[in-house]
Amino acid sequence: MKSRNKKLVLVVAVVSVLALMVLLTSAGQGERAATxxxxxxxxxxxxxxxATFGLPTVNAARMVADRINEQGGINGRQIELIVEDELCQPEVAANTAAKLIGDGVTAIIGHICSGATxxxxxxxxxxxxxxISPSATNPALTQSGDFPNFFRTIASDDAQGRLQAEFVLNTLNARRIVVLHDRGDYGRGLAEFARTYVEDGGAQVxxxxxxxxxxxxxxxxIARVEAATPDVVIFGGYHPEASRLVGQMRSRGLQVPFVSGDGVQDDAFIQTAGAAAEGVFATGPMDTAGNPMAQDATSRHRARFGEDPGxxxxxxxxxxxxxFAAIEAGGTTYEGIRTALRNNLVETPLGAIRFDERGDAIxxxxxxxxxxNGRYVEIQ
Amino acid sequence: MNYFLNLIIGGLTRGSIYALLALGYTMVYGIIELINFAHGEIYMIGAFTALIVALALSYLGLDGISILIIASLIAMVYSAAYGFTMEKIAYKPVRKSLRLSALISAIGMSLFLQNYVRLAQTSNFIPFPTLVPEMGFLQTLPVRINSAQVVILGITAIVMVALTFLIKFTRIGKSMRAASQDKTMAMLLGVNVNRVISVTFVIGSATAALGGVLISSFTGQINFYIGFMAGIKAFVAAVLGGIGSIPGAVLGSFVLGLTESLGAGYISSDYEDVFAFAILIIILLLKPSGLLGRPENKKV
Incomplete structure (x- = not known):
């Protein structure tokens, strides 16, 4: 009986200490949010x-944040990055989002894949x-109007699909076209746009x-592709599948031109596909090599990480x-950041950009x- | 007709790939009734070992076929050591507890090995050299078949025959059969059950590693995650054929491979997995213990 009482006292003591700690930490958070x-x-x-698609953005965010922090931060406040891995998997991303909100973030740079976003x-x-995503290209993210809190610094897949269709119709003069995809939000979305624009252009899918x-x-x-005798194969998806598809097509003697999107426009594709990569076309963000800010970012990336940016x-x-410019101009509130992103022209490595009503970068x-010869070269 | 033959060859290749992995699942299950979820990871470690050895050997200037043989042998020995250690660390201590404990332990082992390779090597896909040399005469055949496919088909057949021989006609095979029927009784009669289980893991891991080398040489790229995808399909194949039965694992693998290939070729490759799981459901409805599985005899 006595020992049970002791236990009870212990439990009460532990619970009250824990409760006190919770109170203290929440008070601390309130204070931290302001200063x-x-x-x-x-x-x-x-x-x-x-990971090759996600890590470059982490490096970029670190480089920009460190530079601002060295110069005294935003309106005197330092930037603290909270980096979370979500493997491009929607169900993991949902947990990641809950964690970031729990950590009290002001805004999010991400996510990378359209499905997770x-x-x-x-x-x-x-x-x-x-x-604000650097890479989620699914059109509905902005065009549906469901997400007024979403911005992106990349053009959407319908622009990419249109460019692919124009290229295969006008430059490659293709009339019979096979369109493949990896069944994901990104790959399937891109493939469907390519199909629509190809058919609008008068060719046959x-x-x-x-x-x-x-x-x-x-x-x-591949046997089906071969039986369809296409002039061009368009693929919507990421580089691991693309390199295997191209590799197996070429090893079976199928030399039809292969056109894909920015999920394949990555040196990792060339490394894994090897000789089969030669001649493959892919749409991707315009080369920024001429932009002085991009050149500066590239050289600082080389100095800090010892390699070219991904x-x-x-x-x-x-x-x-x-x-960060939007937070500096508009404060840390939701409306403040949104208004600043839409109205203020910001100098970036991609040129001077601001965002339209839907969140797409202009x-x-x-x-x-x-x-x-083993490198991606901008041809058009 | 040619189209059909191409699909059949594609299906047989897939089937052989699944079979090399399904054999390990089914052998382990036959002896200790454990679904070894880390089996796919052993396959992946085999592929990585072979890649490292192959790169080292190609600096020495050896030719393709000798690299293939040496790399496969080293990968098999190395993976067998992994399989042996894994059983001692993760499964032996929980052998007497609930079956669920061993299953959780297996899933833990699978996650551990995946992430270990990810951290120790890389998270990216890395190219795997084409180790199987081109065979000129294949070009003259009317169907599209490459040398890697021929080698995969041939090796699977040899491994299956060798395993059947081992289990039917050797002393260790007899001990395996005894242990799978009744471990306690086998022990009482002087069978070293611990040794039998170790040997099972060693053999299963070595075949998985061999599969890893051949398949990677065929697909041309590997990463730490390949074991998971291939492992799931091989597991389905083993269940389809009747888990615990060696000819069943091979038969199940071919049924699965051919179903996927023909379904993808004639209907839509979008629904490839649907065909795979539909055939699984149909067969399990008709024969709950799988194509060649023994009917469950409940001990009263």
Missing amino acids: GPIRIGVAGPHSGDL FAVLETYLDSNLVA VLFDGITPGAVDYSAI PFFMNGYAAAVAL GVGFAIFQVQ
């Missing part, structure tokens, strides 16, 4: 096979948080089908620059690249 660092979430795939925007909207990402063998779908680095850099576009 402490401005917390910014950076979310995307930082591990897994799509769709999964979190509603959550951010409920908490009045702005998300002879096969439209999805492939299974990660499958060991694509010989069945995919979407410039878009990530532009997103960070635009977001002045950002795509170009066609081709693999020539």
Whole structure:
């Protein structure tokens, strides 16, 4: 009996101490929100096979934030980045979003993949948080009007699909076209736009089908492609599948031109596909090599990380620059950031940009690249 | 007709790939009734080992076929060591507890090995060299088949025959069969059950590694996650054929591979996984213990 009483006392003591701690920490948070660092979430795939798309944006955000912090921060407040990995998986991204909101972020740079971005925007909207993505290209993200809190520093897939269709119709003079996709939000969306614009242009889509990402063998779908005798194959998806598709097509002697999007416009594609990558076309963000801010960012990236920046680095850099400028001009409130993003022209590595009513960046576009001698070269 | 033959060859290749992995699942299940979820990871480690060895050997200037043989052997030994250690660390301590504990332990092992390779190597896809040399005469055939496919088909057949021989006609095979029927009784009769289980893991891991080398040489790229995708399909194949049965695993793998290939070729590759799981459901409805599985005899 006595020992039970002792236990009870102990439990009560522990609970009350814990409760006190909770009170103290929440009081501390309230204070920090006004004068402490401005917390910014950076979310995307930082591990897994799509990490090459996510990590460059983390580097970009760090470089921009460090530079601002060295110069005294935004209106005297330092920037603190909270980097979260979501593997491009919608269900993981939902947890990531909840965690970032719990951490008290002011805004989010991300997410990277369209599918994961769709999964979190509603959550951010409920908490009045702005998300600015360097790479989520699915058109509905801005065009549906459902997400007034969403901005992006990349053009959407309908622009990309239109460019692909114009290219295969006018430059490659193709009339019979096969369109494949990886069944994801990004790949399927891009493929559907390519199909629409190809058909509008008067050519015939002879096969439209999805492939299974990660499958060991694509010989069945390649046999179908071969039987359809196309002039061009357009693929919507990411580089791991693209390199296997192209590799198996070429090893079976199928030399038809292969056109894809920015998910493939990555040096990792050339490394894994090897010789089969030669001659492959891909649309991707316009080359920014001529922009002085981009040149400066590239050389600082080399000095700090010892290598050239990866995919979407410039878009990530532009997103960070635009977001921090908006916080400086409009304060840390939701409305303040949104108004500033829409109205103020900001100098970024992509050129001077601001955002339209729907959240798309004005002045950002795509170009066609081709693999020539093991490198992507902008051809148009 | 040619189109049909191409799909059949594609399906057989897929089937052989699944079979090399399904054999390991089914052997382990047959002995200790554990679904070894980390089996796919052993396959992945085999592929990584072979890649490292192959890169080292190509600096020494060896030719393709000798690199293939040496790299496969080293990968098999290395993965077998992993399989052996894994059983000792993760499964032996929980062998007497609930079956669920071992299952959770297996999932934990799978996550651990994936992330270990991710951190120790890289998270990116890396190119895997084409180790199987081109065979000129294949070009003259009317169907599209490449040398890697021929080698995969051939090796799967050899491995299956060798395993059947091992289990039917050798001393260790007899011990395996005894242990799978009744572990306690086998122990009482002087069978070293611990050794039998270790040998099962070693053999299963070595075949998985061999599969890893051949498949990676065929697909041309690997990363830390390949074991998961291939492992799931191989597991489905093993269940389809009747888990615990070696010919069943091979039959199930071919049924699965051919279904996927023909479905993708004639209907839509968008629904490839749907065909795979539809055939699984149909067969399990008709034969709940799988194509060649023994009917469950409940111990009263």
